[in-house]
Amino acid sequence: MRTETRTGTSMALGAMVLVQLGLAASVGLLDRIGAGGAAWLRLAWAGVILLVLVRPRLRSFTRRTLLGSVALGVVTAGITMLFMEAVARLPLGTASALEFLGPLTVAVVRGRRGTKVWPALAAVGVLLLTEPWHGGIDLAGVGFALAAAVCWAVYILLTQWVGDEVSGLQGLAVSMPVAGLVATLVVGPSVLDGMTWQLVLLGAGLAIILPVVPFTLELLALRRLTTASFGTLMSLEPALALVIGLLLLGQVPGWAPVAGIAFVVAAGIGAERTGARAHPGPDLPRVVEAEGQTAAVRV
Numbered sequence: 001m002r003t004e005t006r007t008g009t010s011m012a013l014g015a016m017v018l019v020q021l022g023l024a025a026s027v028g029l030l031d032r033i034g035a036g037g038a039a040w041l042r043l044a045w046a047g048v049i050l051l052v053l054v055r056p057r058l059r060s061f062t063r064r065t066l067l068g069s070v071a072l073g074v075v076t077a078g079i080t081m082l083f084m085e086a087v088a089r090l091p092l093g094t095a096s097a098l099e100f101l102g103p104l105t106v107a108v109v110r111g112r113r114g115t116k117v118w119p120a121l122a123a124v125g126v127l128l129l130t131e132p133w134h135g136g137i138d139l140a141g142v143g144f145a146l147a148a149a150v151c152w153a154v155y156i157l158l159t160q161w162v163g164d165e166v167s168g169l170q171g172l173a174v175s176m177p178v179a180g181l182v183a184t185l186v187v188g189p190s191v192l193d194g195m196t197w198q199l200v201l202l203g204a205g206l207a208i209i210l211p212v213v214p215f216t217l218e219l220l221a222l223r224r225l226t227t228a229s230f231g232t233l234m235s236l237e238p239a240l241a242l243v244i245g246l247l248l249l250g251q252v253p254g255w256a257p258v259a260g261i262a263f264v265v266a267a268g269i270g271a272e273r274t275g276a277r278a279h280p281g282p283d284l285p286r287v288v289e290a291e292g293q294t295a296a297v298r299v
Contacts, residue, residue, distance in 0.1 A: 008224030009233065009271075015214035015221065016237045020244050022210025029202060035084035037191035040183040041203035043080060046212045047180030049204075054173035061166065061174070069171045072158040073178025075151050076215070081183060082148035089141030096238055097132040098145035102152030107231035107271075118270040119228070122235030125263025128256045129238040156231060159215075160222040172219055176211070225277060232271035235264040 022042075029038045058066065086095040100123075107119035162171035222230055239261045242253055 004224045004277075005273075008221040008230075009268075011217040011221035012225070012230060012233045013236065013240075015217035016234070016240050017244075018209055018214045018217075019211075019237065020241050022206060022214070024244065024248065025209060026206055029199070029206065032199060033191050033194055035088055036081060036187040037194075038203075039080040039084050040187040040191065041199070042207045042210060043077060043176070043183040044180040044188070045204045045207035046215075047177035049207060049212055050169070050173045050176045054169045056170045056173040058174075060170065065162070065165045065171070066174065068158060068162050069166065069174035070178050072155070072162050072171070073175035074182055075155045075158060076175060076179040076211070077182035077186070078151040079148055079155055080179075080211070081186060082144050082151060086141050086145035086148060089138040090145060095141065095145045096241075097126055097130040098142060099148045099152060100126050100235065100238075101146070102149035103156060103231035103234040105149075105231075106153050106156050107228045109228075110226065110231070111228035118232045118267045121263050121270070122232050122267035125260040125265075125267060126235050126238055128260030128263060129242060130260075131256055153231075156222070156227050159219050160227055160230075163219045163223045169216060169219070172216060176215070223277075229271040232267050236268045239264045 026038050026042070029041070033041070061069070083095065083099055086099070090098075104119055104123055104126075107122070108116060111119060162175065165171070218230075225233075242257050242261065246252060
């Protein structure tokens, strides 16, 4: 159980690092086709890549699991596009703080007694990291950020459910093409005129960094972690962004972000220690006691 928790935590951390690296690598793409266009290109390519590599067997899905995977795809597209719209109107710190309300709510609502202190620490840490009080407020931007927060909360719950109900990466191989299709319908027509082969190939490479590998890691992590601990661990993402900004961009943080790192690291350690699931996902072994002997069974 302890090993599975550490594995799940490592996967969540790996996903967060790749998300930040993917966003940093997308800067040039944002300048050429805008935030919406960059989100569309990554999602569209991610859908194609997973569809080709995994080749989901739709006959293995029940009507319920297929609808759940489709819903996850719609929510995935929503997170990406809504957050991009929020960032276009708000300072990044403000948008990030508002969006984190999604996983924070999951952590508080789904957390057990005695574990709710970790989301509280995470909330304080994220506020210190993002310093949202330094920026102006655009009501439309706030609306987009809060909508992204709702999508993020639903994404966490649906990802765990799909990961439990559908073996391997079959569910993700359905949800990502749906996300790409939704993004194409919403954003695609407005950016197709400015598309070049160079941008298309660049988008394919970026899609592997974000979202193909991170979303795969998150699905696997949520088979091992509770939604409460996963939601709390997400508070580490602004801290990772701060460290990457310091190392790669030379952005030196003030005292408040440094203090924020201490809070979210403490919350992350607490979530890792209390985040094991009582019932692992379908691809993980569960330990049971039988006639005085410990046995591992596949569930």
